[in-house]
Amino acid sequence: MYPIEQQAMSPEIISKVNKAGIIGMLIIDEVKHAVPVAKALLKGGINTIELTLRTPAALDAAKAIKKELPEVCLGFGTVLTVEQVKAVKDVGADFAVSPGCNPKIIAEAHKLGLSFSPGIMTPTDIEMAVEQGCRVIKYFPAESSGGMNHLKNMGAPYQYLGIKYIPLGGVNMSNARGYLESDLISAIGGSWIAKRDLILAENWDQITANAKEITDLVKEIRG
Numbered sequence: 001m002y003p004i005e006q007q008a009m010s011p012e013i014i015s016k017v018n019k020a021g022i023i024g025m026l027i028i029d030e031v032k033h034a035v036p037v038a039k040a041l042l043k044g045g046i047n048t049i050e051l052t053l054r055t056p057a058a059l060d061a062a063k064a065i066k067k068e069l070p071e072v073c074l075g076f077g078t079v080l081t082v083e084q085v086k087a088v089k090d091v092g093a094d095f096a097v098s099p100g101c102n103p104k105i106i107a108e109a110h111k112l113g114l115s116f117s118p119g120i121m122t123p124t125d126i127e128m129a130v131e132q133g134c135r136v137i138k139y140f141p142a143e144s145s146g147g148m149n150h151l152k153n154m155g156a157p158y159q160y161l162g163i164k165y166i167p168l169g170g171v172n173m174s175n176a177r178g179y180l181e182s183d184l185i186s187a188i189g190g191s192w193i194a195k196r197d198l199i200l201a202e203n204w205d206q207i208t209a210n211a212k213e214i215t216d217l218v219k220e221i222r223g
């Protein structure tokens, strides 16, 4: 097991993600949408983003956000290969996440000094992540795996390690409170705030309104 001081996420990023409490997950099809959508999120109080590598525009979109909006804490999602770990590090990623728990990917991120949070949905996944030095771990797909109830039961044996989770997958305004009220949660994340069709329709006002609605809830619960 990696000692705690070598954990896969830097204390600085852990503190930013905890403080944010909410991560806006994005699928960007057109690079020209990157800065406006990030601005719309910032206007609604969200400064932490997971930009998925699911479209060819993702890396250039990230470059544009890093250049124009350095205050954004920019993570990448759907990082599935060693090459992608290098690519996101090269464009200045603050952190990266993946849907599953692949020790090769986590080791590469460690090597490059990139904060990384793998996805888990079973105790075996958690144990693999812990062995790789992860203490802030993505819970994916959260809702269809049993939501907060499943996480509470599954996480009980590992609680003494101080693990925190980032649930994604089916999280939205209707279930956010249940996650945010738990001590197990670092931050929640999801695509509902800036849905792909809202981005394509350039509906920045709706994205800001969605962001404000969830940041108000985060403030109400966490102060």
Ligand SMILES: O=C[C@H](O)COP(=O)(O)O
Pocket (backbone or CB within 6 Å): 025, 077, 168, 169, 170, 171, 189, 190, 191, 192
């Ligand atoms: O990593 C992200 C997940 O695909 C987000 O799931 P969601 O679209 O249900 O929010």
Ligand SMILES: CC(=O)C(=O)O
Pocket (backbone or CB within 6 Å): 052, 076, 077, 078, 079, 097, 098, 099, 100, 119, 138, 140, 168
């Ligand atoms: C789903 C997810 O965890 C990801 O795209 O990174």
